[in-house]
Amino acid sequence: MDETEARVVAALDATGVPYQLIDCDPALADTAAFCEHYGYPPSRSANTIVVASKKDPKRYAACVVLATTRLDVNGVVRRRLEVNKASFASPDETMALTGMAIGGVTALALPPGLPLWVDAQVMAHPAVILGGGSRSLKIDVSPEVFGRLPNSEVVDGLAFVPSP
Numbered sequence: 725m726d727e728t729e730a731r732v733v734a735a736l737d738a739t740g741v742p743y744q745l746i747d748c749d750p751a752l753a754d755t756a757a758f759c760e761h762y763g764y765p766p767s768r769s770a771n772t773i774v775v776a777s778k779k780d781p782k783r784y785a786a787c788v789v790l791a792t793t794r795l796d797v798n799g800v801v802r803r804r805l806e807v808n809k810a811s812f813a814s815p816d817e818t819m820a821l822t823g824m825a826i827g828g829v830t831a832l833a834l835p836p837g838l839p840l841w842v843d844a845q846v847m848a849h850p851a852v853i854l855g856g857g858s859r860s861l862k863i864d865v866s867p868e869v870f871g872r873l874p875n876s877e878v879v880d881g882l883a884f885v886p887s888p
Contacts, residue, residue, distance in 0.1 A: 732857035735833040739872035743865040753827035753859035766791040770852040778809035785839040793883035830855040843882035
């Protein structure tokens with residue numbers, strides 16, 4: 725277990741919510757590949773996405789949405805950040821801010837002060853699959869965990885189901 729994974733597990737332990745760690749081939753860490761290979765439905769997978777304002781001073785937030793939905797970056801996220809334009813943070817920005825690579829980013833062990841917004845649809849599931857802090861670890865946990873994390877807020881309409 726690397727240092728980032730250890731921080732994530734410590735943060736998870738501190739919540740008191742039961743969980744299961746899932747080892748993952750780093751080449752299969754991206755949601756679609758992970759779900760297909762390991763047999764999890766995408767509807768149980770919850771992605772943590774870091775978003776950033778376009779202009780300085782940069783404003784960031786981490787957002788948790790189901791893999792079957794799309795984050796409303798140009799609507800809800802932009803308004804909540806109180807900026808004119810927002811987008812997904814780049815992989816380099818995400819790594820610099822969280823210490824985590826895309827495909828392993830999780831809502832756990834985020835930097836102090838970083839807002840964590842969880843789409844209300846995530847909370848409807850008995851358990852979700854989250855990143856584990858690296859591309860080689862996933863976490864199966866109740867969404868109850870979000871209520872025990874600092875700076876966490878459940879947001880209605882943070883994500884939407886895309887049109888077919």
